[in-house]
Amino acid sequence: MSTKTLTARCHCGATHFTLTLPTSALPLKTHLCHCTICRTVHGAPAAFHARLPDGVVPAFVSPSNLDKTTGYKHAHATAYRHFCSTCGCHIGDQAENRESWYISVSVLDANANQGVWEIAEHVYTSSTKDGGLSALLPTIAGKEVKVWNPEPGDDALGLAGGTSDDHDTLLAKCHCGGVSFNISRPQREFVESPAGDGWVIRSEPTKWLASLDACTDCRLVTGAHVIGWLFVPSDHISPPLPQNLLVGTSKSYKSSQDVYRTFCGRCGATIFYSESGRPGIVDVAMGILHHKDGFMLDDWAFWRTGRLGWADDGVKYDEGFTRSLTEGLQEWGRRTHGEVRHFEVGVEPVKPKVD
Known part of the structure; x- marks a missing residue:
């Protein structure tokens, strides 16, 4: 054989x-x-x-x-x-x-x-x-x-872990519940301060920036082709985060010289990405976020729909998937927001360009 x-x-x-x-x-x-x-x-x-x-x-x-x-x-x-x-x-x-x-x-x-x-x-x-x-x-x-999808009424794999319908608080919780915290809306002082430059769109002051990422490192620490990140200042998270970002059952992993990641040591969920060049900002894995409006969190997230992060890595690994996801993300942006949005995360100030 x-x-x-x-x-x-x-x-x-x-x-x-x-x-x-x-x-x-x-x-x-x-x-x-x-x-x-x-x-x-x-x-x-x-x-x-x-x-x-x-x-x-x-x-x-x-x-x-x-x-x-x-x-x-x-x-x-x-x-x-x-x-x-x-x-x-x-x-x-x-x-x-x-x-x-x-x-x-x-x-x-x-x-x-x-x-x-x-x-x-x-x-x-x-x-x-x-x-x-x-x-x-x-x-x-x-x-x-x-x-x-299963027949209506079969909720065995439904909204396990609960959701939030609070307008001003977003629940983050891994499956086992060993890691749990809340994210708040951008505070006015942050939006209007120099600290907000690069991390919030002043024309959309109630939303956090979000992006899909196909980089090799992310793939090999999650076991998934792509991950979604919500970029949040650590002081907008409660309870307050310790400096090492270890919350509850989480563990830390240094994936490169200046990059630290955390994941739940009990169920394995990716939690945070942080790097030394962006003090005070953490990337929160969107798979652990719960809200009644759905995974894409359209009321919370200002999505970059023009491209994937590190798309070249994704193309090298699975070209058909990555190119199709890039095209689908752009089409979703047109369908949902009437435009395709481009911005660079952390660039001061954020000035999105649209197609």
Whole structure:
């Protein structure tokens, strides 16, 4: 039987394994799960999962082993969600019987153009309320991405963890609840001060800047092709953040010289990104944000729709996905706001250009 061996590594390299697959099983049929559980476990807009053929399991490369991951299983789950204990990268879900896996294709060292995986379906999009990423990605390379949702009334994967309808407070909470805090609207003093230059649009003073990011580092610390960030001053978060940004069950990971990230050490959700060149500002992972209006938080977020952050990295990894998401993001901007918005995060002052 003809086979193909794939390699996977997280960002820090502590989780390193291979998959040997029959070529007849390729491309791996991949679905994007938008349920609240997946979003609040990853901190990303969706989980990028493919079921491995029966009998195929990760073969860990020494000194890596499954014990270097953390397995998270909530009360109603039928699988363990494994993520790297050092950097937080999700590698996939292992069934309770330990015999079958759903793998995160976002950690594979491969390119979709090589026929390794095919994103074919969005599932549980109703949990997002507004479609989330599926509203931006109806097709990939001209091919429709199907949408599946359970029958009305089946709320098993609905709004787990609760939502907020408070106009002035936005709830951030990972799936296990070990990390939880609130974000406030931009305060007038901040908007009108030099500190607000680069971080708020003065014509939209009640919203925070937001962007989708396809960078390699983010992919390999989340286990997802793309992540959404909301850029927030730390003094607009309550309870007050400690200097090291460690809240509740969170852990810290230094992904590069001046960049620190945090993730929940119990369920693995990405929480914060911070860098030394931007003191007082944190990027909050949008997958852990809860609001009745939906994932895109249109009442809270001023989205950059003109481009993805670090799109070149995304193109190198999965060209069809990244180019289609860029196009879909622009179209969503036109459809939702009547324009495509461009701005540079942190540039003083923010002066968005529109198409």
